[in-house]
Amino acid sequence: MSVPTSAAQAAANRQDWKWQQRNTLDTPHALATRFPGLATSAQFGNLAQNLGTRKLGLTPYLAGLIRTDARGCPLPDDPIWLQVVPVGPGEGDAAFAYDGQAENWELAEEMVTPICQHKYDNRVILRCANVCHAYCQFCYEALRTLETVSAKPGLKKSEWRQTLDYIGTHPQVEEVILSGGEPLMLSDTRLGELLGSLRQVRASLLLRLHTRALSFNPFRITDELVQLLASGGVHAVGLHIAHPREITEQFCDAVARLQSKVALLFANIPLLAGINDDYECMKALCMRLYGLGVLPHYLYQFMPFSPGAQRYRTPISTGVAIVSRMKRRLSNLAVPEYVVPHRNGKFSVPLGLNQPATQLTHDAEGNETLVFTNWQGRPCVYPE
Incomplete structure (x- = not known):
């Protein structure tokens, strides 16, 4: 890590997204030095063990x-820490556990090219980075991002x-969604080339980009990037976020920059035990987003067989x-649609369960199952 020559230079460094990435904490030793x-x-043993196979x-x-x-040790229940550091128990052999296989x-049949998935009729998703x-x-997308050696092509x-x-x-195909991994890990030059080549295919294509940069490295949202998105015709940006x-x-500043050139900003929120699985937390998150002009779009049920x-x-x-x-208690535009992400496509869970077409039941082992x-x-069973 380079030593700043002055306090002003250090402050400038910290607001440079590339400096942030160069100084990423990516080993147990780096974490122990920072914290x-x-x-x-008690957290350190699990952390070191889990990082044998996890990024x-x-x-x-x-x-x-x-x-x-x-002592400067992360609080075990901190919602940021819990999302990004594997300090919990290993996967074990419990139902729905991750197996590192698929x-x-x-x-x-949906992967029409190694990086292009065509699941829904009018749109494709492109995996632009690992x-x-x-x-x-x-x-x-663990095989692309979390496994120490990616099993997916770049x-x-x-x-x-x-x-x-x-x-x-x-x-x-009317819409193309740029995702990953993280598409904003690409340089401005490379991202501009991708957007330009898509525009050459068909000028009417709607272009959408999904990112978690605003939570992890909001300095990535530079004036230059925003102008590039505008000139490339990106009409919507989906923000991934889990906690208020x-x-x-810095997050709010990045939102304002994007709003100056991008027509639509929305948020996708994973439902995570011990992080945001209570009403007050979800209310605070969704109302803050709504107040910023970011629509809370999807609340995602945690996908089985994921890490x-x-x-x-x-x-x-x-x-x-x-x-x-949340319904009728909050502004309706602040209430996300609750969805189950299933391998055969997302399913919007009706708030009145046990309707004729939707049954919440349990399997022989007592695991909750949605039919x-x-x-x-x-007909689908979640999880399969």
Whole structure:
């Protein structure tokens, strides 16, 4: 890590997104150096063991949001710490646990190229990067981002050209979603090239980008990037966020920059046990977002067979209870749609369960199970 020549230079460094990434905390030693007392805490053993197979990454900005005790050790229940540092127990052999073998969101027939998924009729999602500003330990793209060695291909020119050809020959594709990993880990130059090539395929394409940069490294949202998004025709940006403490002054500044050039900002929120699975927390998060002009769009039930299943998974009934209580008590635009992300497509959970087409029941082992009919009219069991 370079030593700043002055306090002013140090402050300037910390507001440079590339400096943040260069100084990411990515080892147990780096964490123990940043957080005195961690190495002698009960958390450290699990952390060191889990990092044998799991990636770690915290920007200095994100580390600064984590609350600590008098010794400088992160509080075990801090909602930022819990999201990005694997301090919980291993996956074990519990039902729905992650096995490190397959992504349960992707079906082989949907991957029309190695980086392009065509699940829904009028849109495709492009996996533009295998890296992130920091690593959510519950990511359902674990084989792309959380595994120490990625099992998924990165962005290659040949596969990008193949993807452009697919979009160009399928006029039913009206929208392209840039995701990852984290698409904003790409340089402005590279991102501009991708947007420009998509525009050349069909000028009418709607372009959307999903990011967690505003929580993890808000300095990435520069004036230059915002202008690039505008010139590239990006019409919507989806922000991934889980807790109201992520909404800082820097987060708000990044939102305002994006709003100056991007027509629509919305938020996707994962429902996580011990982090945001209560009414007051969700109310605070959604109302803050709504007040900033960011629509809380989806509240995602935790996906089974993803990392951290034992740590993060909540009952579906918990999500239903939270959103049901929000309805009519909060501004309706601040109430997210509660969805189950299923390998056959998202399902909007009705707030009145046990309707004819939706049954909340339990399997032979007592695990909560949702039986429903999906958007294609196909019967589904969640989880399978």
